[in-house]
Amino acid sequence: MDALVEVQNLKAYYRAFLYGVDREVRAVDDITLTIGHGEIYGVAGESSSGKTTLIKTIAGAIRPPLKVVSGKVVFHFAGGTQDMYAMTPDERMALRWLHLSYIMQASMNVLNPVRRIHHSFTDFAFRHMKVGKNEFFTKVGSHLERLKLDAHLLQAYPHELSGGMRQRMTIALATILTPEFIIADEPTTALDVIVQRDVLSMIREIQREIGSSFLFVTHDMGVHATVSDRVGIVYAGRLVEEAPTRKLFALPLHPYTQHLVASLPSIGDAKARPSLEGRPPNLAMPPEGCRFHPRCPKRMDICSQKVPPMITVEPDRRVACFAVTGDQA
Amino acid sequence: MFTIIRDLARQNMEFLCGLLLFAVIVGLVILSYFSPYGATDIYLLPPDMPPDGEYWLGTTSRGQDVFWQLTTGLRNTLYFGIGVAFLSRIISLVVGLVAGYAGGTVDKVLMAINDSVMVIPQFPLLILFYFVLKDNMTWVALIVIMASLGWSYDARLIRSVAIGLKTRPFTTQSVYSGMSMSKILVEEHLPYVLPIVFATTMNNMIWSIGMEITLSVLGFTDIETPTMGMMIYWANAHSALIAGTWWWVAAPVAVIVVLFLALFLLSMSMNEYNDPRSRLNRMGG
Amino acid sequence: MNALLTLSHVTKIYRQGGMLGRRQIVAVKDVSFEIGSEPEILSVVGESGSGKSTIAAMILGQTTPTQGELQFRQKAVALHGKAERRAFMREVQPVLQNPFEAFNPLKRVDRYLFETARNFSVGGAKPDRQQIERLADQALHHVGLSLEEVKGRFPHELSGGQLQRAAIARALIPQPRLLIADEPVSMVDASLRMAIVNLFEQLKHELGLSIVYITHDLATAYYISDRIIIMRKGEIVEQGEARRVLDNPQHAYSRALKDAVLTADFASTS
Amino acid sequence: DDYKSLPRKDTLIVENPEGTIKNPGWFNIWVNGGGGVSTGLQQLTMDTLWYIDPEKGLGGSPWDNSLAADKPQYNADFTEMTVKLRKGLYWSDGVEFTADDLVYTVKTQMDHPGMVWSAAFSVQVASVEATDPYTVVFKLKKPNSRFHAIFTVRWNGAWIMPKHVFEKVADPLRYDFANPVSLGAYKLKAYDPQGQWYTWEKRDDWQRTSLGRFGEPAPKYVTYVDPGPPDKRTIAQLEHNLDIIHDNTPEGMFTLKEKSKSVETWFPGFPFAHPDPTLPAVIFNTQDPAFANPDVRWALALLIDIKAVDMASYRGAATLSALGVPPTAATMNDYQAPMQDWLKNFEIDTGKRKIKPYDPTIGQQVADILRKQPKFKDQIPTDPAAITTAFGYGWWKPDPQAAAELLEKAGFKKTGGKWMTPDGQPFKIRMTVEGDTRSVFTRAGTLIAQQWASFGIDAKAVPVAKLWQVALQPGDFQVAIAWSVETWGGDPDLSFFLDSWHSQFVAKKGDNQPPRNWQRWSNPELDKIIESIRGISADDPKGIELGNDYLKLVAREMPTIPLMSYNVFTSMDTTYWTGYPTISDPYTDPVPNWANSRLMMVKLKPAQPK
Amino acid sequence: MTSYLIFVLKRFGQFLLVVFLGITITFFVTHLTPIDPVEESIGAITQMGQSDPNAIELMRQSLRELYGMDGSIWQQYLHFWLRLATGDLGPSLSAFPTPVSTIILRSLPWTIGLMTVSTLITFVLGNAIGALAGYYRKDMVLKAVSLVFIALLPIPYYILAFVLLILFGYLWPVLPITGGYEMNTNLDLSFALVLDILKHSILPALSLILVGAGSWLIGMRALVSNIITDDYVVFAELGGVPKRKILRSYIARNAMVPQFTGLAMSLGGIFNGTVITEIVFGYPGIGNLLISAVHAGDYSLVLGLSALSIVGVAAAVFIIDILSPLIDPRIKVE
Numbered sequence A: 001m002d003a004l005v006e007v008q009n010l011k012a013y014y015r016a017f018l019y020g021v022d023r024e025v026r027a028v029d030d031i032t033l034t035i036g037h038g039e040i041y042g043v044a045g046e047s048s049s050g051k052t053t054l055i056k057t058i059a060g061a062i063r064p065p066l067k068v069v070s071g072k073v074v075f076h077f078a079g080g081t082q083d084m085y086a087m088t089p090d091e092r093m094a095l096r097w098l099h100l101s102y103i104m105q106a107s108m109n110v111l112n113p114v115r116r117i118h119h120s121f122t123d124f125a126f127r128h129m130k131v132g133k134n135e136f137f138t139k140v141g142s143h144l145e146r147l148k149l150d151a152h153l154l155q156a157y158p159h160e161l162s163g164g165m166r167q168r169m170t171i172a173l174a175t176i177l178t179p180e181f182i183i184a185d186e187p188t189t190a191l192d193v194i195v196q197r198d199v200l201s202m203i204r205e206i207q208r209e210i211g212s213s214f215l216f217v218t219h220d221m222g223v224h225a226t227v228s229d230r231v232g233i234v235y236a237g238r239l240v241e242e243a244p245t246r247k248l249f250a251l252p253l254h255p256y257t258q259h260l261v262a263s264l265p266s267i268g269d270a271k272a273r274p275s276l277e278g279r280p281p282n283l284a285m286p287p288e289g290c291r292f293h294p295r296c297p298k299r300m301d302i303c304s305q306k307v308p309p310m311i312t313v314e315p316d317r318r319v320a321c322f323a324v325t326g327d328q329a
Numbered sequence B: 001m002f003t004i005i006r007d008l009a010r011q012n013m014e015f016l017c018g019l020l021l022f023a024v025i026v027g028l029v030i031l032s033y034f035s036p037y038g039a040t041d042i043y044l045l046p047p048d049m050p051p052d053g054e055y056w057l058g059t060t061s062r063g064q065d066v067f068w069q070l071t072t073g074l075r076n077t078l079y080f081g082i083g084v085a086f087l088s089r090i091i092s093l094v095v096g097l098v099a100g101y102a103g104g105t106v107d108k109v110l111m112a113i114n115d116s117v118m119v120i121p122q123f124p125l126l127i128l129f130y131f132v133l134k135d136n137m138t139w140v141a142l143i144v145i146m147a148s149l150g151w152s153y154d155a156r157l158i159r160s161v162a163i164g165l166k167t168r169p170f171t172t173q174s175v176y177s178g179m180s181m182s183k184i185l186v187e188e189h190l191p192y193v194l195p196i197v198f199a200t201t202m203n204n205m206i207w208s209i210g211m212e213i214t215l216s217v218l219g220f221t222d223i224e225t226p227t228m229g230m231m232i233y234w235a236n237a238h239s240a241l242i243a244g245t246w247w248w249v250a251a252p253v254a255v256i257v258v259l260f261l262a263l264f265l266l267s268m269s270m271n272e273y274n275d276p277r278s279r280l281n282r283m284g285g
Numbered sequence C: 001m002n003a004l005l006t007l008s009h010v011t012k013i014y015r016q017g018g019m020l021g022r023r024q025i026v027a028v029k030d031v032s033f034e035i036g037s038e039p040e041i042l043s044v045v046g047e048s049g050s051g052k053s054t055i056a057a058m059i060l061g062q063t064t065p066t067q068g069e070l071q072f073r074q075k076a077v078a079l080h081g082k083a084e085r086r087a088f089m090r091e092v093q094p095v096l097q098n099p100f101e102a103f104n105p106l107k108r109v110d111r112y113l114f115e116t117a118r119n120f121s122v123g124g125a126k127p128d129r130q131q132i133e134r135l136a137d138q139a140l141h142h143v144g145l146s147l148e149e150v151k152g153r154f155p156h157e158l159s160g161g162q163l164q165r166a167a168i169a170r171a172l173i174p175q176p177r178l179l180i181a182d183e184p185v186s187m188v189d190a191s192l193r194m195a196i197v198n199l200f201e202q203l204k205h206e207l208g209l210s211i212v213y214i215t216h217d218l219a220t221a222y223y224i225s226d227r228i229i230i231m232r233k234g235e236i237v238e239q240g241e242a243r244r245v246l247d248n249p250q251h252a253y254s255r256a257l258k259d260a261v262l263t264a265d266f267a268s269t270s
Numbered sequence D: 001d002d003y004k005s006l007p008r009k010d011t012l013i014v015e016n017p018e019g020t021i022k023n024p025g026w027f028n029i030w031v032n033g034g035g036g037v038s039t040g041l042q043q044l045t046m047d048t049l050w051y052i053d054p055e056k057g058l059g060g061s062p063w064d065n066s067l068a069a070d071k072p073q074y075n076a077d078f079t080e081m082t083v084k085l086r087k088g089l090y091w092s093d094g095v096e097f098t099a100d101d102l103v104y105t106v107k108t109q110m111d112h113p114g115m116v117w118s119a120a121f122s123v124q125v126a127s128v129e130a131t132d133p134y135t136v137v138f139k140l141k142k143p144n145s146r147f148h149a150i151f152t153v154r155w156n157g158a159w160i161m162p163k164h165v166f167e168k169v170a171d172p173l174r175y176d177f178a179n180p181v182s183l184g185a186y187k188l189k190a191y192d193p194q195g196q197w198y199t200w201e202k203r204d205d206w207q208r209t210s211l212g213r214f215g216e217p218a219p220k221y222v223t224y225v226d227p228g229p230p231d232k233r234t235i236a237q238l239e240h241n242l243d244i245i246h247d248n249t250p251e252g253m254f255t256l257k258e259k260s261k262s263v264e265t266w267f268p269g270f271p272f273a274h275p276d277p278t279l280p281a282v283i284f285n286t287q288d289p290a291f292a293n294p295d296v297r298w299a300l301a302l303l304i305d306i307k308a309v310d311m312a313s314y315r316g317a318a319t320l321s322a323l324g325v326p327p328t329a330a331t332m333n334d335y336q337a338p339m340q341d342w343l344k345n346f347e348i349d350t351g352k353r354k355i356k357p358y359d360p361t362i363g364q365q366v367a368d369i370l371r372k373q374p375k376f377k378d379q380i381p382t383d384p385a386a387i388t389t390a391f392g393y394g395w396w397k398p399d400p401q402a403a404a405e406l407l408e409k410a411g412f413k414k415t416g417g418k419w420m421t422p423d424g425q426p427f428k429i430r431m432t433v434e435g436d437t438r439s440v441f442t443r444a445g446t447l448i449a450q451q452w453a454s455f456g457i458d459a460k461a462v463p464v465a466k467l468w469q470v471a472l473q474p475g476d477f478q479v480a481i482a483w484s485v486e487t488w489g490g491d492p493d494l495s496f497f498l499d500s501w502h503s504q505f506v507a508k509k510g511d512n513q514p515p516r517n518w519q520r521w522s523n524p525e526l527d528k529i530i531e532s533i534r535g536i537s538a539d540d541p542k543g544i545e546l547g548n549d550y551l552k553l554v555a556r557e558m559p560t561i562p563l564m565s566y567n568v569f570t571s572m573d574t575t576y577w578t579g580y581p582t583i584s585d586p587y588t589d590p591v592p593n594w595a596n597s598r599l600m601m602v603k604l605k606p607a608q609p610k
Numbered sequence E: 001m002t003s004y005l006i007f008v009l010k011r012f013g014q015f016l017l018v019v020f021l022g023i024t025i026t027f028f029v030t031h032l033t034p035i036d037p038v039e040e041s042i043g044a045i046t047q048m049g050q051s052d053p054n055a056i057e058l059m060r061q062s063l064r065e066l067y068g069m070d071g072s073i074w075q076q077y078l079h080f081w082l083r084l085a086t087g088d089l090g091p092s093l094s095a096f097p098t099p100v101s102t103i104i105l106r107s108l109p110w111t112i113g114l115m116t117v118s119t120l121i122t123f124v125l126g127n128a129i130g131a132l133a134g135y136y137r138k139d140m141v142l143k144a145v146s147l148v149f150i151a152l153l154p155i156p157y158y159i160l161a162f163v164l165l166i167l168f169g170y171l172w173p174v175l176p177i178t179g180g181y182e183m184n185t186n187l188d189l190s191f192a193l194v195l196d197i198l199k200h201s202i203l204p205a206l207s208l209i210l211v212g213a214g215s216w217l218i219g220m221r222a223l224v225s226n227i228i229t230d231d232y233v234v235f236a237e238l239g240g241v242p243k244r245k246i247l248r249s250y251i252a253r254n255a256m257v258p259q260f261t262g263l264a265m266s267l268g269g270i271f272n273g274t275v276i277t278e279i280v281f282g283y284p285g286i287g288n289l290l291i292s293a294v295h296a297g298d299y300s301l302v303l304g305l306s307a308l309s310i311v312g313v314a315a316a317v318f319i320i321d322i323l324s325p326l327i328d329p330r331i332k333v334e
Ligand SMILES: Nc1ncnc2c1ncn2[C@@H]1O[C@H](COP(=O)(O)OP(=O)(O)OP(=O)(O)O)[C@@H](O)[C@H]1O
Pocket: A014, A015, A016, A025, A027, A045, A046, A047, A048, A049, A050, A051, A052, A053, A054, A064, A065, A066, A219, A283, B281, B282, B284, B285
């Protein structure tokens, strides 16, 4: 596969030595993954499993207490190679928005609340477009049209728009420069189901049109099923399984994924769904070995002693579970 | 508690500086109880002596030792500021929390009172009180009067937070746990407004002590009780700045600056620690 | 007929601009339904802003309807005296949306359990510490927790699922007849969601509780409810036996809602 | 600078102690309308029949016939007073001053209650008539040998109104008298609409005013300003922007003396200040049972260490007085010196023994103490006579033993180190002092309270901002530092204050006391003295004898404890003007809000600034 | 639009209520003062050498009548409102019969001029430094500057003003230390006069600025350090928006919203800051007037001044309230 983004053995910890608290939250712990050109890569996992942290680290949006402990994030924008954490701040700045845009979690609140929306477009994109003001806004207008947004909304304040509109506005802002890589964190959570559906199909369309790669996170498996080409499952700061969407849903390998898929209720199917026992691990003191082992129905002795490595079991499929791969290390 | 303070001191320069300055203040206040001279006794020492080995901060034109005057004055001023801050905090807490929580008519009535107090010009009123009370204008009376003028702005702040708290789900949870209103306000909501209370305490103290000094300089307070303001009053009545006995003015001013820097630094770092945003972020993890 | 809860032609209008305000928002419009004496789970679904929470608030007596009447056990839910409120709360308890928000982050979780046990002690006399703890423990056992797991802990020390279960346990202490659960699982992730939903089912059977389950997640509504009410812009557009309504929605809006549900079922997408 | 229009060398700049004037455009001095009085208005533009100077005066005696051509003429039973007026005096608008103005002044005020002298005239005057343009006859309602006092300036007096201006006015009570027509040698040039300064210009026809008798006034312009608090006055004078400071703190005065080469003061050396004919004292509210007994008052007097009080209040720059008259230059001769022998032999009975409380050397002792301070060494006179003039004669010796005996005699008891009143309550004294305005008195009061406290009395000084209005008038005080004795200064007649001490005027407890008997003291012996004074004319030499009787009486009874004269720290800058009044040329009082200070204008000489 | 009108009307009602309550409280407190303007006036008159006790009693009666002080306090209260309804503040008692309004209007422009200018400068200065210090938290220069202003904050105003006065009026006498303009000035409007007035306002204004900037600075810095963690700021940073732009349009713009409320409050409350300044610098404004009115027991003047201040603050709050939907687009009209 022709990689656009390579994440290699990435470790990012929250380090808090504060007011009597002294701890290290290993929110991203040794994650390796690759995203191809034009691919939609979804990351799923339960709350607090480190999804946002992973995405922030890839986007280079870290600020204390989060720290990249080791590993690399490498891009291949415009045919070159850029190492996120070996660049100068200016170089990184130059990548932003032109090649790489990032839609944060709670993206309904990312627009400056006291200025009209068109200012945001000017601030973010005008410099890069290298066209006159009028032409710029014509372009913005036609781009908004693609997202079924009326150009006159640019004159509105963010709060005057509904949540869905704001979210689409943010997506428009993130895609206006047709960057090669778009990162989004829970882009549709808290939206109405009907609106959510619209927004998702729009994201897909845009992505296809401009051919960007897309990395996004949500814990809603339905969304993954609808949008992603490939899905990575994160559990307690580690990637535990990665597979093309269809395969993942059809035949999950990791016990956690299996549970996730099995527990999804659906209309027309009233059979009892199991619920998972136990609680998610504390990332400040994660369990030894496989982090899922305390809750795992297939747990073995080795699971509590060794960290299961990510093993490629099929050409496009990896999993980290001794029960699936055996102890191959 | 201790570890928190230790860590605050270790990690937070501001806190450490504040703590050290505050220790100086507390030290002076403690020393005041060991003063070899009566606080109001005058003409015991040779007047107008500049600072030297015997009189560390010199003597006043009234034959008092500036250093020991200062310790007692600081103590009274500090107690005064704390008294006003404490009382007015209580008023603003009660008004703000109740108005915010109860809403409706109660809120409207309380806020009408609140706003009326807010717009009343304090200074003329204080002077009028002084005329009305004359020698009944003791420190306690002044504390009460200042406190009853100095709560309204903060009550509004607290109310705005309280309105937010009222709609927080845990309030509903508390209501359905059968807790009484007072219990909800005191135990559930109070912790959230404490940071505001801390932050406003400093401003309130600056205001009340500044007002005390102003009133004192104009001679509108009890001149027998040594305070920072009274020291300046007497210095001023003896033309200290013109007559060259600058130490008589410099000493109280320096101490007040130290006091407020200490309070400011402490409240700033405590604030950071208390800030619901940063703290809850941390707790959420 | 002795229905537990009856809503007859309930309308709630929020006014904007104060006493003389012109702009009105009809949050709930002429809604009638009832919950019988038999334990049942009634789901209320609908898009955001359709008035679901407003109905919950009215049932809980937190706001009063503009028109129409709500009755609980044939008595109007208009709560005046303290004693009356207490008596009502004993029978109707809420379960809130966000488990992380349902507990004061600065307070221990057990506090709410103990307070409830103290204030709603069955029998009248003030219970002592041991009794309180026993009552709390009992309630926690119903939701698959124990006092040991909860005692002395702060909300951030528990998982979302645990918190939500603790919240439900708290609501169970007064031995209520009716739980009002306003989106109890929308903020918890998929793996925990089922645990809560399953718990409702179990409580209905074990304790004979009726539950008003408010959600926008049609799938879980389908999964547990006996009856369903579909709302749109304050109005009920369709109601009836849950499986029947969702398997074969009649109203156009109900159909749109159903179609918008994203499933992992590949047959139905793209 | 074209905007600073007046040449400095032609202008005398004087402090107006009234500060900033609230209603600056109000010049109707006959109505109390918030305008200024000491803005130059009364000093430079007003005039009335007679002046008595607190010092020597220019006409050979303190008494000056100003608008009047002669002294007042009374009939035998003092029910009629005839005034002869000077001829050839003109208002600044060219209208001649005549008897009509005087008659108009009296009648208009009587017709308009609320005007300043209205009540005083109404109470006394039966009729007033001009028998010719220069003669006025007053018929009085009852005999009064001092009726002329109302037209006699001490600090001020009943000023004469311009009839030709006021008769055109509908309501004199509401008339602001803008562009005031002047009867003095100066007329209004300009004033600050904000009330901070007033400038007066010499009249071209200054000769047609009563001041013209003494020669031409030197300053072309006189500006009265509010220079702000004492420290700013000091700064202003150091920079030669203020020719006369009205009053200052002792320290401000010392600073000026130290830092400025051009400052001149009443006394060239210590205590610099001018003793006003006003007597600050510890005033007892004798209607308070605790202070009704002279033994208690005496005991409290014997607890005062006056040297310490002197140092504390004036830092030694006070002129002490044990007697009930202010120790001004004139009274030093008339009363203080003759009474010394009596004082030395004066005895009081403590109940156990007799003691002689007077120490005649206190003035010398103060001088000796001051001489020890290196800063002042050279400024202290050594000549005993000069010391006496500057620091006073003697005062009472501190005698705690005698004080204790006196208190016990009065039924007080000391238990556990604290004095108890006869009815068993702790002896508690609140000494009311004036807050900010007269800081030296506050200092004195604070120290006296401390001295009493160290003796076991619960005493404390409490400042109030309006001592007269909130304490003395309503009688709402126990003990206060203030004055109830004021004399003419230049004239030995004590009736100026003493008449009002008659028991007929003492208010009931709770009522307002009219001035000046703030101690509310009544004494039959005193009443007799007062009545005798009423029966003789003001210049009768018997007056001094009766005055001595009064002094002896109050020394025995001690209704107030006289402390010292009211020393005013007036300082004068000689950069632009010389010829100010000083102890060596005491032609008038330098304190510039006194109407007499108009005399300065004719004695000043321009100086060339270096 | 109509809803906005209703909102404005409602706020206006609140404004009236607050003004009514505030003035009522002040009315009764002023009338509690033991200083009686009649006695005050008698004091002034007797100071002029009169002491005949009979005359004084007569004077007392006539003055009571003249000043209209007969009747119970309730009647006076009613009268006060009746008069006020016609816009009449009545005559000043200590400057009888001059109307209170005349006296106030004479001083008011000075106070408004000095305070407005210095409040605005203080506001801009304090907020600018505060915003910079909040954004560039590590910058040593900004830290030092902030610390200086914060240290100036608690210095008793009187002392600070006096030190300035001694520095620039005495030790290095370059600036005038008293009054609003030079005495004996020709008051016709001229360039020289304006210059003179400005020169006289430098020290009073400087002292106000030095003392006042600190509190804006602290407030702004705290606001900014909260805002920089807000999502829209982080988003703009990630979007590569230039730092200066972020500081100006994102951080400062948002932080200004509450600060403007404070500004209006302090402009409305102009009164509270004036008294000491005006006393120290002999500035001819209403602060000085107020003190002398209090001293004279002139309650009609005290009331007039207090009413002015109450209306000032209440009006500022009212204006802020009705403008806030415009300043902060998020605030909906309830
Ligand atoms: N600023 C922080 N300081 C310390 N710990 C943090 C911080 N932010 C997040 N964490 C912790 O890091 C872990 C991963 O958090 P993260 O936000 O990446 O989870 P997530 O998978 O995105 O969850 P969600 O689905 O709730 O968004 C959590 O345990 C969280 O508590």
